[in-house]
Amino acid sequence: MNETEPESGLPSLEDDLRVPTGEGTNPAAVAAGAVIAGAANAAGAVFGLFGRRRTAEDEFEMEESDAESANESKKDDTALPVEETERVNQDVDSIPIKTTKPVTPAANGDAAAEELVHVRVSKKGARTKKTKPRQRGLAESLLDGVVAQVGDYIESSEAVERLVSQQTEKILRELTQEPALANLIRAQAEQYIDELAAHPKKLETLVRAQAEQYLAHLMQDSAPVDALVDKVAGNYLTRLTQDSVAVDALVEKVAGNYLTRLTQDSAPVDALVEKVAGNYLARLLDDSAQIDALVQKIAGNYLNYLRAHPEPVRVLIHDEAGAYIELLQRDAERLDALVTTVANRYVDYLQKNPAAVRVLIRNEAGAYLDSLQNDSAQVETLVQTLGDKYIAYLRANPAQVEALIRDEAGKYLAYLNENPTQVQNLIRAQAGDYLEYINHNPALIETLVRAQGDRYLVRLQKNPEDVEPLVRALADRYIAVLQSNPDQLMPLVQKVGDEYIDYLLDHPDAVQELIQGQSLSLAGVVMEDVRSRAATTDTLIEMFARNIFRRAPRGELPEPSPEVRALAERAPLVSLREKKKRGDE
Amino acid sequence: MKREIEGLYAGAATRGIAWVIDQVLIVVTLGVVAWFVTTTYGLFNIDLQNCEASSGSIWYYACVGARFGLGIFAVAFSPIYFIFFWTLSGQTIGDAILGIRVVRLDGKPMTIPRSIRRFIGYLVCFITLGIGFLLMLIDDQRQGLHDMLAGTCVIYAWRGEQDTQTVARLQNWMTERRRPAGQEPTANSKA
Known part of the structure; x- marks a missing residue:
C-alpha cells in the first residue's frame, strides 16, 4: 500500500x-x-x-x-x-x-x-x-x-x-x-406561479422593486433605450409602410373597438372631453393673444389655400348651397320661421343702431360702386336683364301699371295742387342748380346725352316693334290735337314752312346733298326690300317644289364652313397677281 | 320674326332674279353695241343687213367684217361677262344687286379655270332643259349642276334677314292642305 x-x-x-x-x-x-x-x-x-x-x-x-x-x-x-x-x-x-x-x-x-x-x-x-x-x-x-x-x-x-x-x-x-426536464421546469414554474398567486403582495413588491430598479437604470442611461426604441420604431414603421393594408385593417379594428367601447360607455368620454375642453378653454381665455395669432394664422392658411384652389371652393359652395336650398325648400315653414326670426333680429338691431347702419350702408355702397365701376360690362348686362324683366312684367300687367301710375301721379298731383308755392320754389331751385351745372359742364352734358341717345337708339333699332306703337300713339295724339285746333295749326304750319323755305334758299348745297342722299337711301331701301323678299322666296319656292314632289318640308339648311361664310363679309376683290400667289391650281 | 341670312346658301329665286338681271344687261349691252355699230356704219350709208349693196368696194369688206365682229361679240360676250365677274369678285352685276356671291366650297378665291368650268356647267344645264338648275331645290347646299361641276356654291353676301313668319305661315298652310280630312290640327299649325 x-x-x-x-x-x-x-x-x-x-x-x-x-x-x-x-x-x-x-x-x-x-x-x-x-x-x-x-x-x-x-x-x-x-x-x-x-x-x-x-x-x-x-x-x-x-x-x-x-x-x-x-x-x-x-x-x-x-x-x-x-x-x-x-x-x-x-x-x-x-x-x-x-x-x-x-x-x-x-x-x-x-x-x-x-x-x-x-x-x-x-x-x-x-x-x-x-x-x-x-x-x-x-x-x-x-x-x-x-x-x-x-x-x-x-x-x-x-x-x-x-x-x-x-x-x-x-x-x-x-x-x-428531455421531457422529464421540461415537466420538471413546468412543475417548478407552476409551483412558483401558485406561490406568487398566493402571495400577490410579495409579487407586487418584487415587481415594483425590479421595475423601479430597471427604470432608474434606464433613466440613468437612456441612450441604449433610445437606440432600442429608435430601432424598434424604425423597423415597425418600415413594416407598416410596406404593408399598409394590414395597418389599415389594424387601425380600423382598433378604432372600431375603441369606438364601440366609447359608445357603450360614453360617460368617461364625456367627462374626459369636458375636462380637456375646460382646460383648453381656460388656457385660451388666459392667453387670448396667442389664440388670436393662432386663429389668424390658421385663417390665413385657409384663405390662401382657398384662393389657390378656387374651383374646389366653387364646387363646394355650389354643392353646399344646393343642399341647403333643397333642405329649405322641403321645409318651407322652418325657412319662413328662420327668415322671420333673423330679419326681426336684424331689423331690431338696425333700429337700435342707426349710426352703424349709416356707416354700413356707406361702406357697402362704396364697395358696390367701386365694383360696378371696375366691371361695367357686368353692370350693363345686369341692368339690361333687370330692365327686360321689368319691361316684360309691365307689359304683362298693363292694368297694374296703369293703376300704379295713377295712384302715384294722383298723390303727387294732389300734393302739388295743395302746395303750388312750394312746388314752384322747388322747381326753381332744382332748375337753377341744374342749369348752373349744365352751363359749367357743357362737354359732360353732351357726352351724357350722346351716350344715352346712342344706347336708346340701339335699343330702338333692335326692337322696332316697341317704337312703332309709341310713335303712332304720339303722332295720333299730335294729329288729334292739331285737328281739334285748326286755328293754332295754320299759323304754326306757315311759320315752320317759311323757316324751312328760308333755310333751303340759304343752303342750296345742303338741299342737293339731302335729295341725293334721300335718293340713294331710297334705292338702298328698295334694293334691301327686294333682296329680303327674294331670300324669303327662295325658301318658299323650295317648299312648293317639295310639296309638288310630295316630299317632307326641309328643315334648317346646314351652315357653310366658316371659311365660306367669311367670304360673305369681305369683298374678295384681289389682284390677279395675288390670286396667282394664293391659287392652288 | 326675322332670321339673319348672311353667309348662308342662296336659293333658286334670288339666283334666278340675278341671272335675269344679268341677261337683261347682256342683251342691252349687245343691243347698244349693235345699235352703235349700225348707226356708225349708217353714217357712211352702209347697211349692215345688206352688205351686197356695196359689193366691189372696200365698204363691202368693212360691212362683212363688222357683221362678223358683231357675231363673235354676241357669242363671246356672255361667257366673258360671267367668267370675268366670277373670277374678279364672285359677283356679276345681277349677283351684286341681289347680294349674292359665288364662292368655292373650300373658301379659296375663284380662278379662271374654275369659272370656265362653271360656265360650261351652265351650258350643260341649259342643254338638259334646266334640270341641272332644279338640283338646287333639293341639294342641301343649294348647288346646281354647274356648281357641282365647278366645286362652288352661292351664298348671301349682305346683312339681310329672312321673313320667317311668312315662311312659317306658308308651311302651316301646306301642312293643313296635306292633312287628311278629320285629323286634328297640330299645335304648330294652330299657332
Whole structure:
C-alpha cells in the first residue's frame, strides 16, 4: 500500500477528482479530470518522497509538537494507533459528503456513467501525518506551482474552451429535448406561479422593486433605450409602410373597438372631453393673444389655400348651397320661421343702431360702386336683364301699371295742387342748380346725352316693334290735337314752312346733298326690300317644289364652313397677281 | 320674326332674279353695241343687213367684217361677262344687286379655270332643259349642276334677314292642305 493512500477507504484526492469515464462521459470533464489527476499523482509522488500529504490536521499537529516527527512517522507510517484511527474515522464520517451527479448524463444509461463524484471538504478531510516543516514547505510550493500551471492551462487552452462550449451546447440541446426536464421546469414554474398567486403582495413588491430598479437604470442611461426604441420604431414603421393594408385593417379594428367601447360607455368620454375642453378653454381665455395669432394664422392658411384652389371652393359652395336650398325648400315653414326670426333680429338691431347702419350702408355702397365701376360690362348686362324683366312684367300687367301710375301721379298731383308755392320754389331751385351745372359742364352734358341717345337708339333699332306703337300713339295724339285746333295749326304750319323755305334758299348745297342722299337711301331701301323678299322666296319656292314632289318640308339648311361664310363679309376683290400667289391650281 | 341670312346658301329665286338681271344687261349691252355699230356704219350709208349693196368696194369688206365682229361679240360676250365677274369678285352685276356671291366650297378665291368650268356647267344645264338648275331645290347646299361641276356654291353676301313668319305661315298652310280630312290640327299649325 502506498503511503499516500488513505487508510480508512476514503477516496484519495485522485479518487475525489475522478469523473466517470464510460461512454457518454463528458470529454471536457474527462480531460480536466485527467489533468487534475496527473497533478494529483505528481503531488502524491512528492508526498511519497517526503512522507504524506499536508493537511490542515498536519498543521494543527505541527504546532503541538514540532519535535516529534521523522522517526515516529517512519515507524508508524502505514498505521495509526487504534484510538487515533477510530477518532479520525469518526471525524471523517461526521464530515458531510456532497454528492453530485456527473456533469453530463450517460449517453446510453451506462452504469459507469452513473458513478458519483465524491468531494470531501473539511479541515478533517485527511488523515494527519507529521512531517518536517521544510519538506512540507517544499511540497506545498511544488503543489501550488503544479496546480497553478494546470489552472493556467485550462484557462488559456482554446481546445479546452472549445470542448467545453461544444459539450455545453450539446448538453443544453439534449436537455431541451428531455421531457422529464421540461415537466420538471413546468412543475417548478407552476409551483412558483401558485406561490406568487398566493402571495400577490410579495409579487407586487418584487415587481415594483425590479421595475423601479430597471427604470432608474434606464433613466440613468437612456441612450441604449433610445437606440432600442429608435430601432424598434424604425423597423415597425418600415413594416407598416410596406404593408399598409394590414395597418389599415389594424387601425380600423382598433378604432372600431375603441369606438364601440366609447359608445357603450360614453360617460368617461364625456367627462374626459369636458375636462380637456375646460382646460383648453381656460388656457385660451388666459392667453387670448396667442389664440388670436393662432386663429389668424390658421385663417390665413385657409384663405390662401382657398384662393389657390378656387374651383374646389366653387364646387363646394355650389354643392353646399344646393343642399341647403333643397333642405329649405322641403321645409318651407322652418325657412319662413328662420327668415322671420333673423330679419326681426336684424331689423331690431338696425333700429337700435342707426349710426352703424349709416356707416354700413356707406361702406357697402362704396364697395358696390367701386365694383360696378371696375366691371361695367357686368353692370350693363345686369341692368339690361333687370330692365327686360321689368319691361316684360309691365307689359304683362298693363292694368297694374296703369293703376300704379295713377295712384302715384294722383298723390303727387294732389300734393302739388295743395302746395303750388312750394312746388314752384322747388322747381326753381332744382332748375337753377341744374342749369348752373349744365352751363359749367357743357362737354359732360353732351357726352351724357350722346351716350344715352346712342344706347336708346340701339335699343330702338333692335326692337322696332316697341317704337312703332309709341310713335303712332304720339303722332295720333299730335294729329288729334292739331285737328281739334285748326286755328293754332295754320299759323304754326306757315311759320315752320317759311323757316324751312328760308333755310333751303340759304343752303342750296345742303338741299342737293339731302335729295341725293334721300335718293340713294331710297334705292338702298328698295334694293334691301327686294333682296329680303327674294331670300324669303327662295325658301318658299323650295317648299312648293317639295310639296309638288310630295316630299317632307326641309328643315334648317346646314351652315357653310366658316371659311365660306367669311367670304360673305369681305369683298374678295384681289389682284390677279395675288390670286396667282394664293391659287392652288 | 326675322332670321339673319348672311353667309348662308342662296336659293333658286334670288339666283334666278340675278341671272335675269344679268341677261337683261347682256342683251342691252349687245343691243347698244349693235345699235352703235349700225348707226356708225349708217353714217357712211352702209347697211349692215345688206352688205351686197356695196359689193366691189372696200365698204363691202368693212360691212362683212363688222357683221362678223358683231357675231363673235354676241357669242363671246356672255361667257366673258360671267367668267370675268366670277373670277374678279364672285359677283356679276345681277349677283351684286341681289347680294349674292359665288364662292368655292373650300373658301379659296375663284380662278379662271374654275369659272370656265362653271360656265360650261351652265351650258350643260341649259342643254338638259334646266334640270341641272332644279338640283338646287333639293341639294342641301343649294348647288346646281354647274356648281357641282365647278366645286362652288352661292351664298348671301349682305346683312339681310329672312321673313320667317311668312315662311312659317306658308308651311302651316301646306301642312293643313296635306292633312287628311278629320285629323286634328297640330299645335304648330294652330299657332
